[in-house]
Amino acid sequence: MKSITLSADILIIGGGAAGCYAALSAARHRVGRVVLVEKAHIERSGCLAAGVNALNAYIGRGHTPEDYVEYARKDAEGLIRPDLVLSMARRLNEVVGNLEKLGLTILKDSEGHYAERGWRNIKINGENLKPLLAAAVRAEPAVTVLNHVNVVSYLSDGERVAGAVGFGVREPIQYVLKAPAVICATGGAAGIYRPNNPGSARQAMWYCPFNSGSGYAQGIRAGAEMTTLEMRFVALRCKDTIAPTGTLAQGAGARQVNRLGEIYEERYGFTTSGRIYGVRQEELAGRGPSRLRAENLSPGQIEDLYKAYLNMAPTQTLSWVEQGEDISSLSVEIEGTEPYIIGGHTAGGYWVDTRRETTLRGLFAAGDVAGGCPQKYVSGAMAEAEIALEAALDGAELRPELDSPEPARCLAEAEKFLGRPAALFTTGELAEALQKTMDEQAGGRGAGYSYQEAGLNQAEARLDELEDLSLGLAAANMPELMKIQELRDRLTVARSLVAHLKARRETRWPGFGLHLDYPRKEDTWLRYVNSRLKEGRVEIIFRDMVRGDKYEHQY
Amino acid sequence: MSISIDQVACTGCGRCGEICPGSLIRADREGKAEIGQPADCWSCTACLKECPAGAIALYLPPVLGGSGTRLQVKQEGSLLHWRFTRPDGTLKTITVDRQSANRY
Ligand SMILES: Cc1cc2nc3c(=O)[nH]c(=O)nc-3n(C[C@H](O)[C@H](O)[C@H](O)COP(=O)(O)OP(=O)(O)OC[C@H]3O[C@@H](n4cnc5c(N)ncnc54)[C@H](O)[C@@H]3O)c2cc1C
Ligand code: SF4
Numbered sequence: 237m238k239s240i241t242l243s244a245d246i247l248i249i250g251g252g253a254a255g256c257y258a259a260l261s262a263a264r265h266r267v268g269r270v271v272l273v274e275k276a277h278i279e280r281s282g283c284l285a286a287g288v289n290a291l292n293a294y295i296g297r298g299h300t301p302e303d304y305v306e307y308a309r310k311d312a313e314g315l316i317r318p319d320l321v322l323s324m325a326r327r328l329n330e331v332v333g334n335l336e337k338l339g340l341t342i343l344k345d346s347e348g349h350y351a352e353r354g355w356r357n358i359k360i361n362g363e364n365l366k367p368l369l370a371a372a373v374r375a376e377p378a379v380t381v382l383n384h385v386n387v388v389s390y391l392s393d394g395e396r397v398a399g400a401v402g403f404g405v406r407e408p409i410q411y412v413l414k415a416p417a418v419i420c421a422t423g424g425a426a427g428i429y430r431p432n433n434p435g436s437a438r439q440a441m442w443y444c445p446f447n448s449g450s451g452y453a454q455g456i457r458a459g460a461e462m463t464t465l466e467m468r469f470v471a472l473r474c475k476d477t478i479a480p481t482g483t484l485a486q487g488a489g490a491r492q493v494n495r496l497g498e499i500y501e502e503r504y505g506f507t508t509s510g511r512i513y514g515v516r517q518e519e520l521a522g523r524g525p526s527r528l529r530a531e532n533l534s535p536g537q538i539e540d541l542y543k544a545y546l547n548m549a550p551t552q553t554l555s556w557v558e559q560g561e562d563i564s565s566l567s568v569e570i571e572g573t574e575p576y577i578i579g580g581h582t583a584g585g586y587w588v589d590t591r592r593e594t595t596l597r598g599l600f601a602a603g604d605v606a607g608g609c610p611q612k613y614v615s616g617a618m619a620e621a622e623i624a625l626e627a628a629l630d631g632a633e634l635r636p637e638l639d640s641p642e643p644a645r646c647l648a649e650a651e652k653f654l655g656r657p658a659a660l661f662t663t664g665e666l667a668e669a670l671q672k673t674m675d676e677q678a679g680g681r682g683a684g685y686s687y688q689e690a691g692l693n694q695a696e697a698r699l700d701e702l703e704d705l706s707l708g709l710a711a712a713n714m715p716e717l718m719k720i721q722e723l724r725d726r727l728t729v730a731r732s733l734v735a736h737l738k739a740r741r742e743t744r745w746p747g748f749g750l751h752l753d754y755p756r757k758e759d760t761w762l763r764y765v766n767s768r769l770k771e772g773r774v775e776i777i778f779r780d781m782v783r784g785d786k787y788e789h790q791y
Numbered sequence: 792m793s794i795s796i797d798q799v800a801c802t803g804c805g806r807c808g809e810i811c812p813g814s815l816i817r818a819d820r821e822g823k824a825e826i827g828q829p830a831d832c833w834s835c836t837a838c839l840k841e842c843p844a845g846a847i848a849l850y851l852p853p854v855l856g857g858s859g860t861r862l863q864v865k866q867e868g869s870l871l872h873w874r875f876t877r878p879d880g881t882l883k884t885i886t887v888d889r890q891s892a893n894r895y
């Protein structure tokens with residue numbers, strides 16, 4: 237296999253919302269050589285592939301970034317990093333202004349202000365947000381974009397990161413990418429749990445199924461500290477299509493009702509977790525399924541809803557059209573999704589300082605891969621990208637190159653997978669086994685999101701076996717090699733996740749997960765569960781709540 | 792979920808394979824686009840929007856209640872014309888202007 241080595245001042249891994257924005261910020265800061273590496277193609281990769289139709293993080297008129305922190309704190313039952321949420325919230329509106337300059341259409345009221353959907357939300361046409369970002373990135377001569385390169389490991393000595401190793405997704409090429417500052421922006425993790433739909437519809441999931449948690453996995457393997465993985469994200473979504481529900485609920489005023497037509501939202505509270513919990517409790521009480529119901533809609537309003545979904549989750553509109561059109565009310569059955577790990581919605585991810593530096597020096601994290609800062613969404617992921625970029629530049633010239641055995645080790649591993657003529661098991665089969673184990677033993681949908689220590693112990697043992705089995709897989713070509721690498725990333729994340737679920741002996745977010753051995757929320761658990769891989773074992777670290785607006789790592 | 796590719800209309804330009812976020816589309820022996828694992832498709836419609844020949848359609852699989860309606864999209868300036876073709880051949884078109892924001 238051919239090997240290409242590239243050096244840069246800044247290396248950005250993942251060209252999604254956060255990664256593209258980091259590249260644009262780097263150009264604004266006149267960084268000489270920026271390399272942005274993306275496993276797909278920045279034109280339409282990651283969560284933004286289909287589009288989004290609102291910017292969910294914004295500080296509306298009459299509100300302050302501090303209000304945003306309080307909102308996030310309440311929604312997360314207290315478990316946030318206030319320093320992170322505050323520093324993000326302070327930059328949200330500037331990010332939105334920059335997106336408008338890039339050509340994003342934002343709805344305005346008659347006075348020319350952004351039309352707000354609640355005080356944290358503005359309405360946009362975000363179908364082409366990703367192509368707009370991509371065009372802006374391409375226009376920057378300082379930015380070299382490597383599309384179709386899957387990053388698999390950092391160049392690290394366990395204390396510091398100074399680059400990464402990747403493989404071509406189409407061509408048999410190894411990439412060794414060196415830089416004194418690295419920003420990880422690979423998004424969250426889907427595909428760890430068994431999804432809602434079977435077989436031919438298994439990828440009808442809400443979160444981007446191609447985000448395999450590889451940024452978490454690489455950090456975990458290199459010894460970075462992770463936080464709050466046990467706060468999984470379960471989304472409330474339209475049944476079958478798994479399309480987002482916010483447009484119906486906040487936009488069209490649809491209410492959550494049970495089978496008897498009762499509006500029951502008040503019973504379980506309006507937090508993100510409370511809404512999901514309500515759906516399940518109503519079901520257990522024999523009053524399911526739940527629906528979102530919008531009534532007295534004019535034909536024009538229905539058409540607008542159809543358009544809103546075409547801009548973000550086209551299968552929902554397709555489903556409505558398939559069902560027929562004589563409708564003045566839209567009633568959609570809703571359900572919870574399989575759990576995801578997403579630092580942009582909940583708080584799981586890298587443990588970072590206020591500047592977004594991880595516990596590995598020279599490695600920064602932004603977007604869904606970074607922990608401690610829920611309620612980021614698109615604009616918050618970008619705000620973080622800018623914070624990370626500014627910190628990454630600070631002192632970069634003082635960090636020397638690292639001599640790392642990783643390129644040789646990764647190459648040998650890849651050649652083993654590629655050199656094997658065939659294996660008994662396929663990558664898909666092991667992926668299925670992972671999802672079944674997590675679903676049944678670690679609180680998936682099939683288990684009603686509940687788990688117990690005994691089951692988690694079984695899951696741990698099975699994950700170790702699957703990890704061993706994955707070493708014997710065979711890849712006929714580079715795309716198949718990527719599939720193996722994605723599976724191995726998910727296994728690494730799952731192992732740490734199970735350790736986190738075991739460590740938090742309480743139930744803080746009942747909609748996201750129920751610890752049957754410890755079914756209540758306890759004040760003593762208002763602290764962070766963190767972890768680090770040490771000599772092959774996940775070591776748990778408890779940390780006290782961070783207060784105030786600044787946090788520094790103690791090395 | 793998945794897409795279907797009209798092998799006659801496809802010119803083999805390779806654009807869909809470039810931009811699919813899951814790198815799911817490749818060229819077959821004749822150089823035409825082919826999706827390796829249809830069940831891996833996320834239904835994001837990126838490939839539909841990028842295909843200059845309009846050769847790609849999205850459909851709902853039977854397990855999600857699909858009955859054979861196909862969705863295609865054509866770009867014209869800032870307009871996206873989404874066309875639904877029902878199994879009986881009847882059509883429905885919804886046009887979305889990128890310059891007008893979502894109302895909800
Ligand atoms: C369906 C859906 C609808 C949403 N709707 C909204 C909305 O309306 N409003 C809103 O504000 N937010 C919305 N969100 C949330 C928002 O899209 C995300 O929070 C945001 O995109 C996160 O940015 P990110 O950069 O962390 O991840 P992403 O944008 O997903 O980017 C991650 C990138 O990293 C790449 N990558 C991953 N692993 C590797 C690797 N190993 N090597 C190289 N590259 C890699 C991926 O291909 C991807 O391009 C939505 C999310 C989804 C999934
Ligand atoms: S719809 Fe999206 S995921 Fe499916 S093949 Fe097309 S580009 Fe790929």
Ligand code: SF4
Pocket residue numbers: 796800801802803804805806807808823824841842843844845846847
């Ligand atoms: S983009 Fe369209 S024409 Fe080009 S290869 Fe794909 S299907 Fe064929």
